[in-house]
Amino acid sequence: MRIYLSRPDITEKEVEAVCAVLRSPNLSLGPKLIEFEQAFAEYIGTKRAVAVNSGTSGLFLCMLALGIGHDDEVITTPFTFIASATSIMMAGAKPVFVDIDPATLNIDPAKIESRITGKTKAILPVEVFGNPAGLDKVCEIAQKHDLKVIEDSCEALGSALSGKKVGTFGTMSVFGFYPNKQITTGEGGMILTDDSDLADMCVSLRNQGRDKDDDWLSHKRLGYNFRLSDINCALGIAQLARIEQIKAKRRQVAQWYQEMLADDDRLIVPAEPNECDISWFVFVVLLAENFTAQQRDKILQAMKNSGIQVGNYFPPVHLQPVMVKEFGYKRGDFPITESVCERTIALPFYNNLTKDQIETVCMTLKKILHKN
Numbered sequence: 001m002r003i004y005l006s007r008p009d010i011t012e013k014e015v016e017a018v019c020a021v022l023r024s025p026n027l028s029l030g031p032k033l034i035e036f037e038q039a040f041a042e043y044i045g046t047k048r049a050v051a052v053n054s055g056t057s058g059l060f061l062c063m064l065a066l067g068i069g070h071d072d073e074v075i076t077t078p079f080t081f082i083a084s085a086t087s088i089m090m091a092g093a094k095p096v097f098v099d100i101d102p103a104t105l106n107i108d109p110a111k112i113e114s115r116i117t118g119k120t121k122a123i124l125p126v127e128v129f130g131n132p133a134g135l136d137k138v139c140e141i142a143q144k145h146d147l148k149v150i151e152d153s154c155e156a157l158g159s160a161l162s163g164k165k166v167g168t169f170g171t172m173s174v175f176g177f178y179p180n181k182q183i184t185t186g187e188g189g190m191i192l193t194d195d196s197d198l199a200d201m202c203v204s205l206r207n208q209g210r211d212k213d214d215d216w217l218s219h220k221r222l223g224y225n226f227r228l229s230d231i232n233c234a235l236g237i238a239q240l241a242r243i244e245q246i247k248a249k250r251r252q253v254a255q256w257y258q259e260m261l262a263d264d265d266r267l268i269v270p271a272e273p274n275e276c277d278i279s280w281f282v283f284v285v286l287l288a289e290n291f292t293a294q295q296r297d298k299i300l301q302a303m304k305n306s307g308i309q310v311g312n313y314f315p316p317v318h319l320q321p322v323m324v325k326e327f328g329y330k331r332g333d334f335p336i337t338e339s340v341c342e343r344t345i346a347l348p349f350y351n352n353l354t355k356d357q358i359e360t361v362c363m364t365l366k367k368i369l370h371k372n
Protein backbone atom coordinates (compact mmCIF):
# COMPACT_ATOMS: atom_id res chain seq x y z
CA MET A 1 0.00 0.00 0.00
CA ARG A 2 1.33 3.41 -0.90
CA ILE A 3 -0.54 6.68 -0.80
CA TYR A 4 1.35 9.61 -2.28
CA LEU A 5 1.49 13.13 -0.91
CA SER A 6 0.74 14.60 -4.30
CA ARG A 7 0.00 13.43 -7.87
CA PRO A 8 -0.68 15.45 -11.00
CA ASP A 9 -4.00 15.01 -12.82
CA ILE A 10 -3.21 14.82 -16.54
CA THR A 11 -5.92 13.70 -18.98
CA GLU A 12 -5.66 12.67 -22.64
CA LYS A 13 -6.71 16.24 -23.55
CA GLU A 14 -3.53 17.58 -21.98
CA VAL A 15 -1.40 14.90 -23.68
CA GLU A 16 -2.96 15.75 -27.06
CA ALA A 17 -2.44 19.49 -26.52
CA VAL A 18 1.25 19.00 -25.75
CA CYS A 19 1.72 16.63 -28.72
CA ALA A 20 0.07 19.15 -31.05
CA VAL A 21 2.71 21.74 -30.11
CA LEU A 22 5.46 19.16 -30.64
CA ARG A 23 4.13 18.61 -34.16
CA SER A 24 4.13 22.37 -34.84
CA PRO A 25 7.07 24.63 -35.72
CA ASN A 26 6.49 26.88 -32.64
CA LEU A 27 8.00 25.39 -29.51
CA SER A 28 8.64 28.73 -27.80
CA LEU A 29 7.37 32.35 -28.07
CA GLY A 30 4.54 31.00 -30.25
CA PRO A 31 0.74 31.19 -30.23
CA LYS A 32 0.28 28.99 -27.14
CA LEU A 33 2.17 31.51 -24.99
CA ILE A 34 -0.21 34.29 -26.02
CA GLU A 35 -3.25 32.03 -25.62
CA PHE A 36 -2.23 30.89 -22.13
CA GLU A 37 -1.55 34.45 -20.96
CA GLN A 38 -4.85 35.71 -22.33
CA ALA A 39 -6.87 32.83 -20.87
CA PHE A 40 -5.19 33.29 -17.49
CA ALA A 41 -5.71 37.07 -17.36
CA GLU A 42 -9.34 36.54 -18.30
CA TYR A 43 -9.88 33.85 -15.65
CA ILE A 44 -8.38 35.95 -12.85
CA GLY A 45 -9.69 39.28 -14.12
CA THR A 46 -6.56 41.36 -14.61
CA LYS A 47 -5.53 43.36 -17.67
CA ARG A 48 -2.24 41.56 -18.20
CA ALA A 49 -0.58 38.20 -17.59
CA VAL A 50 3.07 37.36 -18.24
CA ALA A 51 4.08 33.69 -18.27
CA VAL A 52 7.45 32.75 -16.79
CA ASN A 53 9.33 29.52 -16.11
CA SER A 54 8.53 29.35 -12.35
CA GLY A 55 6.73 31.08 -9.53
CA THR A 56 10.12 32.02 -8.10
CA SER A 57 11.18 33.78 -11.34
CA GLY A 58 7.83 35.55 -11.33
CA LEU A 59 8.28 36.91 -7.80
CA PHE A 60 11.84 37.99 -8.58
CA LEU A 61 10.72 39.84 -11.72
CA CYS A 62 8.03 41.66 -9.70
CA MET A 63 10.78 43.00 -7.42
CA LEU A 64 12.81 44.20 -10.40
CA ALA A 65 9.84 45.71 -12.23
CA LEU A 66 8.84 47.63 -9.09
CA GLY A 67 12.41 48.90 -8.69
CA ILE A 68 12.98 47.08 -5.39
CA GLY A 69 16.67 46.51 -4.70
CA HIS A 70 19.60 47.16 -2.38
CA ASP A 71 18.80 48.78 0.94
CA ASP A 72 15.06 48.18 0.51
CA GLU A 73 12.88 46.08 2.79
CA VAL A 74 9.89 43.92 1.94
CA ILE A 75 7.58 42.66 4.67
CA THR A 76 6.49 39.03 4.42
CA THR A 77 5.55 35.94 6.41
CA PRO A 78 7.97 33.39 7.87
CA PHE A 79 5.35 30.65 7.36
CA THR A 80 5.65 30.00 3.64
CA PHE A 81 7.75 28.31 1.01
CA ILE A 82 11.30 29.68 0.91
CA ALA A 83 10.87 31.41 -2.48
CA SER A 84 8.55 34.07 -1.01
CA ALA A 85 11.56 35.37 0.93
CA THR A 86 14.48 34.45 -1.35
CA SER A 87 12.90 36.28 -4.30
CA ILE A 88 13.24 39.46 -2.19
CA MET A 89 16.91 38.64 -1.51
CA MET A 90 17.62 37.91 -5.19
CA ALA A 91 16.76 41.55 -5.87
CA GLY A 92 19.20 42.62 -3.15
CA ALA A 93 16.51 43.62 -0.64
CA LYS A 94 15.83 42.35 2.89
CA PRO A 95 12.88 40.16 3.85
CA VAL A 96 11.40 41.55 7.08
CA PHE A 97 9.23 38.92 8.70
CA VAL A 98 6.01 39.46 10.64
CA ASP A 99 4.52 36.64 12.68
CA ILE A 100 1.33 34.87 11.60
CA ASP A 101 -2.24 34.83 12.83
CA PRO A 102 -2.67 31.35 14.37
CA ALA A 103 -6.26 31.17 13.08
CA THR A 104 -5.43 31.72 9.39
CA LEU A 105 -1.70 30.83 9.31
CA ASN A 106 -1.27 33.94 7.13
CA ILE A 107 0.72 37.08 8.04
CA ASP A 108 -0.98 38.82 10.98
CA PRO A 109 -2.19 42.22 9.71
CA ALA A 110 -2.25 43.59 13.27
CA LYS A 111 1.53 43.14 13.54
CA ILE A 112 2.56 44.68 10.22
CA GLU A 113 2.57 48.42 10.98
CA SER A 114 5.18 48.21 13.73
CA ARG A 115 7.64 46.68 11.22
CA ILE A 116 7.27 49.38 8.55
CA THR A 117 10.37 51.60 8.28
CA GLY A 118 11.62 54.25 5.88
CA LYS A 119 13.17 51.43 3.86
CA THR A 120 9.96 49.41 3.41
CA LYS A 121 8.89 49.33 -0.23
CA ALA A 122 6.33 46.55 -0.35
CA ILE A 123 4.39 43.88 1.50
CA LEU A 124 4.42 40.34 0.13
CA PRO A 125 1.47 38.41 1.56
CA VAL A 126 1.01 34.70 0.81
CA GLU A 127 -2.31 32.83 0.69
CA VAL A 128 -0.85 29.91 2.60
CA PHE A 129 -2.27 26.53 1.54
CA GLY A 130 -4.76 28.44 -0.66
CA ASN A 131 -6.40 30.41 2.18
CA PRO A 132 -6.84 34.13 1.38
CA ALA A 133 -8.04 35.18 4.88
CA GLY A 134 -6.72 38.57 5.98
CA LEU A 135 -5.50 39.65 2.54
CA ASP A 136 -7.91 42.60 2.42
CA LYS A 137 -6.55 43.96 5.70
CA VAL A 138 -2.96 43.66 4.44
CA CYS A 139 -3.91 45.68 1.36
CA GLU A 140 -5.53 48.39 3.50
CA ILE A 141 -2.31 48.78 5.50
CA ALA A 142 -0.24 48.90 2.30
CA GLN A 143 -2.48 51.59 0.87
CA LYS A 144 -2.33 53.65 4.07
CA HIS A 145 1.49 53.61 3.96
CA ASP A 146 1.79 53.94 0.18
CA LEU A 147 3.43 50.52 -0.19
CA LYS A 148 3.18 48.12 -3.10
CA VAL A 149 1.62 44.69 -2.60
CA ILE A 150 3.25 41.71 -4.30
CA GLU A 151 0.73 38.96 -3.85
CA ASP A 152 2.33 35.51 -3.68
CA SER A 153 -0.63 33.51 -4.97
CA CYS A 154 1.45 30.48 -5.89
CA GLU A 155 -0.70 28.21 -3.71
CA ALA A 156 -4.10 29.74 -4.34
CA LEU A 157 -5.25 29.55 -7.96
CA GLY A 158 -9.05 29.80 -7.90
CA SER A 159 -9.41 31.06 -4.31
CA ALA A 160 -11.43 34.18 -3.56
CA LEU A 161 -11.99 36.50 -0.60
CA SER A 162 -15.44 38.09 -0.26
CA GLY A 163 -16.08 37.20 -3.90
CA LYS A 164 -12.88 38.84 -5.16
CA LYS A 165 -10.40 36.48 -6.83
CA VAL A 166 -6.96 35.93 -5.41
CA GLY A 167 -4.44 37.51 -7.78
CA THR A 168 -6.42 40.74 -8.07
CA PHE A 169 -5.46 42.18 -4.68
CA GLY A 170 -1.81 43.03 -5.29
CA THR A 171 -0.12 45.67 -7.41
CA MET A 172 1.34 42.52 -8.95
CA SER A 173 0.60 38.88 -8.20
CA VAL A 174 2.27 35.58 -9.02
CA PHE A 175 0.98 32.03 -9.51
CA GLY A 176 3.04 28.85 -9.69
CA PHE A 177 2.50 25.69 -11.73
CA TYR A 178 4.76 23.08 -10.13
CA PRO A 179 3.09 19.63 -10.39
CA ASN A 180 1.59 19.75 -6.88
CA LYS A 181 -0.32 22.96 -7.65
CA GLN A 182 -4.01 23.27 -8.65
CA ILE A 183 -2.89 23.35 -12.28
CA THR A 184 0.51 22.41 -13.61
CA THR A 185 2.68 23.21 -16.61
CA GLY A 186 5.44 20.88 -15.38
CA GLU A 187 7.33 23.95 -14.21
CA GLY A 188 6.02 27.46 -14.68
CA GLY A 189 4.55 30.61 -13.27
CA MET A 190 2.41 33.62 -14.18
CA ILE A 191 2.72 37.28 -13.24
CA LEU A 192 -0.50 39.28 -13.20
CA THR A 193 -1.06 43.01 -13.07
CA ASP A 194 -3.36 45.77 -14.31
CA ASP A 195 -0.37 48.02 -14.95
CA SER A 196 0.78 47.65 -18.55
CA ASP A 197 4.17 49.32 -17.91
CA LEU A 198 4.95 46.75 -15.21
CA ALA A 199 3.78 43.92 -17.47
CA ASP A 200 5.88 45.20 -20.40
CA MET A 201 8.91 45.39 -18.12
CA CYS A 202 8.38 41.76 -17.04
CA VAL A 203 8.02 40.70 -20.71
CA SER A 204 11.40 42.30 -21.41
CA LEU A 205 13.11 40.97 -18.27
CA ARG A 206 11.99 37.38 -18.94
CA ASN A 207 13.37 37.58 -22.47
CA GLN A 208 16.99 38.73 -22.11
CA GLY A 209 16.10 42.41 -21.78
CA ARG A 210 14.63 42.67 -25.26
CA ASP A 211 11.81 45.16 -25.76
CA LYS A 212 8.71 44.00 -27.60
CA ASP A 213 9.68 44.92 -31.13
CA ASP A 214 13.43 44.60 -30.65
CA ASP A 215 15.67 42.60 -32.89
CA TRP A 216 16.61 39.18 -31.42
CA LEU A 217 20.14 40.39 -30.70
CA SER A 218 19.23 43.77 -29.24
CA HIS A 219 19.12 44.01 -25.44
CA LYS A 220 17.93 47.17 -23.71
CA ARG A 221 18.56 46.11 -20.12
CA LEU A 222 19.94 43.31 -17.97
CA GLY A 223 17.51 40.49 -18.61
CA TYR A 224 17.09 36.80 -18.01
CA ASN A 225 15.82 33.71 -19.79
CA PHE A 226 12.69 33.04 -17.74
CA ARG A 227 10.54 32.13 -20.77
CA LEU A 228 7.85 29.46 -20.59
CA SER A 229 7.84 27.26 -23.70
CA ASP A 230 4.73 26.69 -25.83
CA ILE A 231 4.88 23.02 -24.78
CA ASN A 232 4.35 24.07 -21.16
CA CYS A 233 1.76 26.68 -22.14
CA ALA A 234 -0.33 24.12 -24.05
CA LEU A 235 -0.44 21.97 -20.93
CA GLY A 236 -1.42 25.02 -18.89
CA ILE A 237 -4.25 25.98 -21.26
CA ALA A 238 -5.74 22.48 -21.10
CA GLN A 239 -5.41 22.40 -17.30
CA LEU A 240 -6.91 25.88 -16.84
CA ALA A 241 -9.89 24.85 -18.96
CA ARG A 242 -10.67 22.26 -16.23
CA ILE A 243 -10.10 24.58 -13.24
CA GLU A 244 -13.70 24.41 -11.96
CA GLN A 245 -13.68 20.61 -12.12
CA ILE A 246 -10.27 20.55 -10.41
CA LYS A 247 -11.49 22.90 -7.67
CA ALA A 248 -14.56 20.72 -7.09
CA LYS A 249 -12.45 17.56 -6.82
CA ARG A 250 -10.11 19.20 -4.32
CA ARG A 251 -13.02 20.56 -2.31
CA GLN A 252 -14.45 17.04 -2.09
CA VAL A 253 -11.14 15.61 -0.87
CA ALA A 254 -10.88 18.37 1.76
CA GLN A 255 -14.46 17.70 2.89
CA TRP A 256 -13.83 14.00 3.33
CA TYR A 257 -10.79 14.77 5.48
CA GLN A 258 -12.78 17.32 7.51
CA GLU A 259 -15.58 14.82 8.14
CA MET A 260 -13.32 11.92 9.02
CA LEU A 261 -11.01 13.89 11.33
CA ALA A 262 -13.60 16.15 13.00
CA ASP A 263 -14.03 13.90 16.04
CA ASP A 264 -10.35 13.87 17.05
CA ASP A 265 -9.43 16.54 19.59
CA ARG A 266 -5.72 15.82 19.20
CA LEU A 267 -5.95 17.49 15.79
CA ILE A 268 -6.79 20.97 14.55
CA VAL A 269 -8.37 20.47 11.14
CA PRO A 270 -8.39 23.34 8.61
CA ALA A 271 -11.75 24.97 7.98
CA GLU A 272 -12.94 27.46 5.40
CA PRO A 273 -13.69 30.90 6.90
CA ASN A 274 -17.11 32.27 5.83
CA GLU A 275 -15.72 35.03 3.66
CA CYS A 276 -13.30 32.69 1.86
CA ASP A 277 -13.66 30.41 -1.14
CA ILE A 278 -10.59 28.20 -0.79
CA SER A 279 -9.18 26.37 -3.76
CA TRP A 280 -7.36 23.80 -1.65
CA PHE A 281 -3.63 23.45 -2.31
CA VAL A 282 -2.72 20.95 0.40
CA PHE A 283 -4.46 19.60 3.48
CA VAL A 284 -2.40 20.39 6.56
CA VAL A 285 -3.61 19.41 10.03
CA LEU A 286 -2.04 20.73 13.22
CA LEU A 287 -1.39 18.61 16.26
CA ALA A 288 -2.85 20.02 19.49
CA GLU A 289 -0.60 22.44 21.42
CA ASN A 290 0.63 19.87 23.92
CA PHE A 291 2.49 17.91 21.18
CA THR A 292 6.23 18.49 20.78
CA ALA A 293 8.24 18.69 17.56
CA GLN A 294 9.84 15.34 18.43
CA GLN A 295 6.42 13.70 18.75
CA ARG A 296 5.33 15.22 15.44
CA ASP A 297 8.44 13.90 13.71
CA LYS A 298 7.83 10.42 15.14
CA ILE A 299 4.26 10.55 13.84
CA LEU A 300 5.48 11.60 10.38
CA GLN A 301 7.93 8.70 10.36
CA ALA A 302 5.28 6.21 11.50
CA MET A 303 2.95 7.38 8.71
CA LYS A 304 5.73 6.94 6.15
CA ASN A 305 6.48 3.48 7.56
CA SER A 306 2.81 2.63 6.96
CA GLY A 307 3.15 3.54 3.28
CA ILE A 308 1.56 6.98 3.55
CA GLN A 309 3.55 9.97 2.35
CA VAL A 310 3.24 13.02 4.58
CA GLY A 311 5.08 16.34 4.85
CA ASN A 312 6.07 18.98 7.39
CA TYR A 313 4.86 22.08 5.53
CA PHE A 314 6.59 24.40 6.49
CA PRO A 315 9.69 24.67 8.63
CA PRO A 316 10.05 28.36 9.70
CA VAL A 317 11.65 30.34 6.88
CA HIS A 318 13.48 32.70 9.28
CA LEU A 319 15.33 29.71 10.78
CA GLN A 320 16.54 28.33 7.45
CA PRO A 321 20.36 28.38 7.48
CA VAL A 322 20.48 30.93 4.66
CA MET A 323 18.32 33.39 6.65
CA VAL A 324 20.22 32.90 9.90
CA LYS A 325 23.50 33.45 8.08
CA GLU A 326 22.38 36.50 6.09
CA PHE A 327 20.25 38.33 8.67
CA GLY A 328 20.85 36.72 12.06
CA TYR A 329 17.23 35.65 12.62
CA LYS A 330 16.98 33.30 15.61
CA ARG A 331 14.63 30.96 17.45
CA GLY A 332 12.09 32.95 19.44
CA ASP A 333 11.81 35.76 16.86
CA PHE A 334 8.39 34.60 15.62
CA PRO A 335 6.94 32.33 18.31
CA ILE A 336 3.55 31.63 16.71
CA THR A 337 5.14 30.53 13.46
CA GLU A 338 7.65 28.38 15.35
CA SER A 339 4.93 26.68 17.41
CA VAL A 340 2.75 26.02 14.35
CA CYS A 341 5.71 24.70 12.31
CA GLU A 342 6.47 22.11 14.98
CA ARG A 343 2.96 20.68 14.81
CA THR A 344 2.06 20.50 11.11
CA ILE A 345 1.27 17.33 9.23
CA ALA A 346 0.57 17.67 5.51
CA LEU A 347 -1.61 14.72 4.49
CA PRO A 348 -1.82 13.18 1.00
CA PHE A 349 -3.80 15.59 -1.14
CA TYR A 350 -4.59 15.58 -4.86
CA ASN A 351 -7.54 15.66 -7.25
CA ASN A 352 -8.07 11.94 -7.67
CA LEU A 353 -7.51 10.75 -4.11
CA THR A 354 -10.36 8.33 -3.36
CA LYS A 355 -12.60 8.21 -0.30
CA ASP A 356 -11.16 4.76 0.52
CA GLN A 357 -7.62 6.12 0.43
CA ILE A 358 -8.61 9.02 2.67
CA GLU A 359 -10.22 6.57 5.10
CA THR A 360 -6.95 4.63 5.20
CA VAL A 361 -4.96 7.82 5.85
CA CYS A 362 -7.30 8.95 8.64
CA MET A 363 -7.50 5.54 10.33
CA THR A 364 -3.72 5.15 10.22
CA LEU A 365 -3.17 8.65 11.61
CA LYS A 366 -5.62 8.09 14.47
CA LYS A 367 -4.01 4.76 15.37
CA ILE A 368 -0.53 6.32 15.39
CA LEU A 369 -1.77 9.29 17.45
CA HIS A 370 -3.21 6.87 19.99
CA LYS A 371 0.24 5.37 20.53
CA ASN A 372 2.04 8.74 20.90
Ligand SMILES: Cc1ncc(COP(=O)(O)O)c(C=O)c1O
Nearest residue numbers: 054055056081083084154176178
Ligand atom coordinates in the same frame (compact mmCIF):
# COMPACT_ATOMS: atom_id res chain seq x y z
C1 LIG B 1 4.03 30.22 -1.53
C2 LIG B 1 4.94 29.86 -2.67
N1 LIG B 1 5.69 30.83 -3.22
C3 LIG B 1 6.51 30.58 -4.25
C4 LIG B 1 6.63 29.31 -4.78
C5 LIG B 1 7.62 29.09 -5.88
O1 LIG B 1 7.08 28.55 -7.02
P1 LIG B 1 8.00 27.67 -8.01
O2 LIG B 1 8.28 26.38 -7.32
O3 LIG B 1 7.15 27.54 -9.23
O4 LIG B 1 9.23 28.45 -8.25
C6 LIG B 1 5.87 28.27 -4.24
C7 LIG B 1 5.98 26.92 -4.80
O5 LIG B 1 5.98 25.92 -4.21
C8 LIG B 1 5.01 28.55 -3.13
O6 LIG B 1 4.30 27.57 -2.55
